[in-house]
Structure formats: structure tokens, C-alpha cells
Amino acid sequence: MLWGVAVLAATCVAQDALIHAGHLIDPGSNTVAQHQSILVRAGKIAAIGENLRAPAGVQVIELSDSWVLPGLGDAHQHITMDFPSASAKGSVWEGLRLNQSTAERTLRGIRNAGALLVAGFTMIRDVGNAAEYADTEVRRAIERGWFPGPTMLNAGKIITPFGGQDPGTAPERGRWWHDEYIDADTAEQIRAAVRRNIYYGATVIKLAADSNAYHFSEEQVRAAVDEAHRAGLTVAVHVYGGEAARNVILGGVDSVEHGYELTDELLDLMKQKGTYMVATEMSAQNAMMLFGDIGMDAKTFHERSLQRLQRAYRHGVKMAFGTDASLDLTDSTRANQILQQAETWQEAGLPPQFILKCMTVNVADLMGVRKSRGAIRAGLAADIIATAANPLENIAALQKVNFVMKDGKVVRDSRATVRH
Ligand SMILES: [Zn+2]
Structure with missing residues (x-):
């Protein structure tokens, strides 16, 4: 092993x-x-x-x-998370949110950080889902030299409109998503949420823009970007496409995460604004493991991903390699899953030299460490x-x-x- x-x-x-x-x-x-x-x-x-x-x-x-x-770098990791696979007991959200303590998350993060480093990943951007700031503790432990790991940015809690990324919680359950998300529904609340994250050790800001029927306005996105940039942090936003993505791009964010439904017009807008796309393309196998039990058609998802990746490449959008690989499996390391996703880029016809650039210098650029790594x-x-x-x-x-x-x-x- x-x-x-x-x-x-x-x-x-x-x-x-x-x-x-x-x-x-x-x-x-x-x-x-x-x-x-x-x-x-x-x-x-x-x-x-x-x-x-x-x-x-x-x-x-x-x-x-x-x-x-x-x-190498992975600009979209969740090293403290084991996104439960189809074999997990209960729903994915129960497995993730109810059964895992912040302490467990921290230990998992340290384990994954070490495994990623020995596989060749010397830079990662961890984009949230870390319970009560487990990601901050992992980053600090690595920086203190307590454990080996990559150079790391961490996002702390993900800032979303009311409800996190878990639509449909019963009213009497309360706001159980608060251990991973901060609700922010106005520009002022968004600024406060950015500050709270920075206070608790976040070194990059992550928003999720379209996990519910409502989404952030351009003005609200701009508030997050302004507050984060003034503190020297960049902003990454989970968004798939449509009006929400337009607001995110026009709001001036540094990277669009996923962007599975970006049209050619939105890709052009990203090219114009210099917005990075962190595509998190999945191998068919990873998509099956991740989405198999929540009703997505993994094969369709994979094929659509390949097609979108080709379009982004043709449009000349800046891209940094990021995977969202979030499973701890007994027969495959997280690094293996990440590297399978690099093969997906090759499957989409992107040249290896371009993929390598996205995995190295572009990740460093997006992480703001290009002058040193x-x-x-x-x-x-x-x-x-x-x-x-x-x-x-x-x-x-x-x-x-x-x-x-x-x-x-x-x-x-x-x-x-x-x-x-
Ligand atoms: Zn993610």
C-alpha cells in the first residue's frame, strides 16, 4: 500500500x-x-x-x-469529508452530517493530506464541508510541521442563501446545516459571514449559489468578493449555470466551481472576465459512486461533463484542475480517484500538456501562491x-x-x- x-x-x-x-x-x-x-x-x-x-x-x-x-495541485478538495458512497447506511446527508464529529473530520483530513502528498499533490484548496472548522485545524497542523501535507487553503463554512445545500429539511428539525454552512440573505449578512470565516481561520471564501430555487444576486456576490478581496482572500463559488452563474461571474468571483450547465455565452463571459473554471469532471466510475444513490444518471452526467470540458477548452476559459473527489474507499485511495479524473480530461481530448498546466501552475495561480510554487x-x-x-x-x-x-x-x- x-x-x-x-x-x-x-x-x-x-x-x-x-x-x-x-x-x-x-x-x-x-x-x-x-x-x-x-x-x-x-x-x-x-x-x-x-x-x-x-x-x-x-x-x-x-x-x-x-x-x-x-x-501537483487539486483546487477542489474536501479532505475532511467522506461523502458516503452508495453502500453507506441511511441517506448521504445523514451519514455525512449526523454521524461524523468535527474531531473525526480533523483526523480524516490529516490522513488524507498525508496520502495526497505522497501521491504527488503538494497544493490543495479545500473548499468547505469541514464541520466546525476542522479544515482550519488540519491546515495549521501541517503548517506547524506536526503532520506532513500539501500547502493548503481552506474555506471553513460555506456561505449560502438560507438552507445550506440541503433543501427539504423538515421545519421541526431546526437549522441542522449550520455546522457546515452560514445562512446569508443580504449583502450585509454576506459580509458578516465572510468576516466570521476569516476569524475562524478560512484562507479562501466559498459560496454555494444555486443549491435552492433562490440564488444570490450579482450585488450580493459582489459584496462577498469585495469583503474577501480586501482581506486578501479569493472567492470560489459552487454554481451549475443559468442566471445564478451569470450573477456569480459578473459579481467578479475568482473561480466557478463545477459549472456543469454553463452555456457558450457564459463561458465567453468567463473568458472576458478572466474567471477560472474548476470543472470537477468525474470519471464515469466516480460519478456512479457519488451519485448512484441520489438518483443521477452517472453515465449521462459523465458524457455531459466531457462535452462541457471540450467547450470550455475551445473557448479559452482559464481552468484549474479540481476534482471534488470526496470518497474514502478501501480499495482505492483518494489520490487514485483524483488521478482518474485527470484521465477524464484526456478522454475529452484535452492535450496532456494543457492538463499538466492546469494541475500545476494554474492551481498555484488560483491559490495565490504562484510567486512561490x-x-x-x-x-x-x-x-x-x-x-x-x-x-x-x-x-x-x-x-x-x-x-x-x-x-x-x-x-x-x-x-x-x-x-x-
Ligand atoms: Zn465540492
Whole structure:
């Protein structure tokens, strides 16, 4: 299993290293350089060149046969959530909201963060559904070095019009969605909700715009964006399409999440406004597991997803890779589910180099960390992964990442010959 081959020591210190990279991929510029060496000092990339020599005391890492690239990102994760599969007892919402404590969510988040890191994911944006701010605790634990994990943004509670994303709760049950959502029905309430999230440690703001028959107005969206941007946070919005999506795009958000029903006209509007699409396309298998018990036709959903992805690509909409993969399964890790979704992009006919760009530099850009991560370049953090096969030929090569360095620390090395 994954944990067996991983070296996961949160306390291990970054050691200066010289990595010999056989094929060095730069997804941002869509170039591959052969036989490059990367000098890593104090967790950062100090230099890249053809004939770099290892200074005394520096560890040499041989990846001469490998494809070396920047760490991957998932811009739409829920690492503290196990969205119950069709086999779960009770309804999905009961399983999710009633049976899982915030403590359980926190522990799950730490477990998933570690598993994602050793699979090659060095950046994630967690977009809510974390009970009482379990996501904040996971992020802080990683930042303190208590546990290994990716660089992370977290959204805290999702801000919605009255009712969260659970329409139809019986009146006598009360507002049981409040452990994951903040009701906000006016611009002022939205501003207050943004502030409350920031207070409790959110580092990105998430809205869900169209989970009920009513939705946010453009003015209300603008209030969220204004309040968040003034505090230095970006805004991600769950929305499928229609008038709600128009309000979200015109309101100036940073990313549309899902957007399954975006028309060509709305895609054009996103292109004009520079809005990111985080498409959360699912493999047919994942869609079946996720929606199989809530009445959606997984096959139709998958096919519509592929078609929408092609349209967005043709329209030149900015895209960052994000999956919504939220299941903890016994026979497949969450990282495997994520990487299957990358294959869905390939199935839609998008070129691997474009997919890699969306998985690296574009996620870093959307997360606001592009100046420090998302590429292998001097001055940036040493977040470096390697594969045996060429991911530019087949994106599925990413399913066999065999080397992961995060901030200069080797957190996985299942192939390299290391000499001192
Ligand atoms: Zn989601």
C-alpha cells in the first residue's frame, strides 16, 4: 500500500540536495529540458543547469531516467469529508452530517493530506464541508510541521442563501446545516459571514449559489468578493449555470466551481472576465459512486461533463484542475480517484500538456501562491515530483509518482539511488 513505500516524517529536516533530472518538464511554458540538475538549498530551488556540481555535503538524488515536474495541485478538495458512497447506511446527508464529529473530520483530513502528498499533490484548496472548522485545524497542523501535507487553503463554512445545500429539511428539525454552512440573505449578512470565516481561520471564501430555487444576486456576490478581496482572500463559488452563474461571474468571483450547465455565452463571459473554471469532471466510475444513490444518471452526467470540458477548452476559459473527489474507499485511495479524473480530461481530448498546466501552475495561480510554487524555477519552493513514464504522452503516468519532495524534504522515494 501507499503508506508502506512512503517515507513520511513530519519532523525530518530539509537537506540540501542536487537532483539529476533526466527529463525536466515545465508545464507553464510547455517545454521539456533534458539532463538538467536542480540544486535545492534550505527548501528552495537555488539553481537549475546542465552541469551543476554537488557542493560538499549535499545529497545527490539520481532521477536521470525519470520525468521530473513540479508538485501537483487539486483546487477542489474536501479532505475532511467522506461523502458516503452508495453502500453507506441511511441517506448521504445523514451519514455525512449526523454521524461524523468535527474531531473525526480533523483526523480524516490529516490522513488524507498525508496520502495526497505522497501521491504527488503538494497544493490543495479545500473548499468547505469541514464541520466546525476542522479544515482550519488540519491546515495549521501541517503548517506547524506536526503532520506532513500539501500547502493548503481552506474555506471553513460555506456561505449560502438560507438552507445550506440541503433543501427539504423538515421545519421541526431546526437549522441542522449550520455546522457546515452560514445562512446569508443580504449583502450585509454576506459580509458578516465572510468576516466570521476569516476569524475562524478560512484562507479562501466559498459560496454555494444555486443549491435552492433562490440564488444570490450579482450585488450580493459582489459584496462577498469585495469583503474577501480586501482581506486578501479569493472567492470560489459552487454554481451549475443559468442566471445564478451569470450573477456569480459578473459579481467578479475568482473561480466557478463545477459549472456543469454553463452555456457558450457564459463561458465567453468567463473568458472576458478572466474567471477560472474548476470543472470537477468525474470519471464515469466516480460519478456512479457519488451519485448512484441520489438518483443521477452517472453515465449521462459523465458524457455531459466531457462535452462541457471540450467547450470550455475551445473557448479559452482559464481552468484549474479540481476534482471534488470526496470518497474514502478501501480499495482505492483518494489520490487514485483524483488521478482518474485527470484521465477524464484526456478522454475529452484535452492535450496532456494543457492538463499538466492546469494541475500545476494554474492551481498555484488560483491559490495565490504562484510567486512561490507551481513551477521548478530558481527562487521557488522545492516542490518536485517524478514519474518513470512520460505524463506528456499519457497523463495516467501520474498514477505512478515515485518521488516527492515538498519544501526540500523528501517525503517519498520509491526508486531513486541516493548517494552522499
Ligand atoms: Zn465540492
